[in-house]
Amino acid sequence: MKPLAILSLGLSLTVLTLGFTPPVQAEREAGVSPWGPQDEIGRLNLITESSRARILSRVRGGRIYDLSVDYYIGMPSWQAAGDPHYRMWMTHTPHGTVIDDPLNVGVPMNEHVSYTGAAISLYTHMGTHIDALNHFGLDGRIWNGFRADEHVGDRGWNVAGAENIPPLIARGVLIDVAAAKNQDMLPDGYRVTRDDLIQALARQDTRLEEGDIVLIRTGRMQVYEDAAAYMNNPPGMGLEAARFLIEEAGAMVVGADNLSFESFPSELKTDYVPVHTYLLAQQGAPILELVYLEALSADRVYEFAFIGGPLKLRGADAAPLRPIAVPVD
Missing domain, CATH: 3.50.30.50 (Putative cyclase)
Structure with missing residues (x-):
């Protein structure tokens, strides 16, 4: 029997002992x-x-x-191989926009017009x-x-x-x-x-x-x-x-x-x-x-x-x- 390295698709490289040689x-x-x-x-x-x-x-x-x-x-x-997880994060939320006023339109406008935005990051x-x-x-x-x-x-x-x-x-x-x-x-x-x-x-x-x-x-x-x-x-x-x-x-x-x-x-x-x-x-x-x-x-x-x-x-x-x-x- 010969030890062979195989890809463990969970997270790591694992060594198994197999009864054959590829x-x-x-x-x-x-x-x-x-x-x-x-x-x-x-x-x-x-x-x-x-x-x-x-x-x-x-x-x-x-x-x-x-x-x-x-x-x-x-x-x-x-x-x-160290590739990243999928990630999504909010760039704008209705409540946060009221507080931050990113477009300088004022609180009444932000309370009336709800703004949601998001960004993602992913491996191809x-x-x-x-x-x-x-x-x-x-x-x-x-x-x-x-x-x-x-x-x-x-x-x-x-x-x-x-x-x-x-x-x-x-x-x-x-x-x-x-x-x-x-x-x-x-x-x-x-x-x-x-x-x-x-x-x-x-x-x-x-x-x-x-x-x-x-x-x-x-x-x-x-x-x-x-x-x-x-x-x-x-x-x-x-x-x-x-x-x-x-x-x-x-x-x-x-x-x-x-x-x-x-x-x-x-x-x-x-x-x-x-x-x-x-x-x-x-x-x-x-x-x-x-x-x-x-x-x-x-x-x-x-x-x-x-x-x-x-x-x-x-x-x-x-x-x-x-x-x-x-x-x-």
């Missing part, structure tokens, strides 16, 4: 885009006028599913969000060979930033792995396999198509209100499952209801986040995390129009978004 995968390097040397969005190039028209033409009336989560003080978030990978392709790289290079030492300044990346992500309008597919296993929620640390995905798709009678946004349900969102429980060794994707989605099924974007999409400990000896580097750096496939999938699961909605737009945070490695799912015929 393999070394040779010659992993950033991918070169088939869309040309200037490409900054990778597989999002699969969004075209015809692909948008095709899915939107199938939209029907009825329930709209909100796939986003609330932001709140104390919410689950990644802090193992909080809440429902999309990872841009500059989030992880290999050997100093991100997708399409862009080098960090050439493209990262004090104001972020000048390539592949979140502002380049187009509005996401595509066929969405839910793969409900938890339900396929007759479980409310996959066990802590469970690693989703290729076979799990294939079996869930067969159970749902759902097929994948090139250009899909594929969302994996682990059931973890059921404990979202309990940050410690949500972040404690969540289930996630394995590397072979990620390869299946991209190389066999042709997915454009992949996502899940957990943080941080993949499972730990790493399957590779040479990479502590091999699923992230495979998807982002090698394949140019953005990742969605903390996607709310419980309502889709309850109603057994497995195919839908996915519509969402991330904030255009210039130079950023991720951005919050509020996606919706619209059932289709």
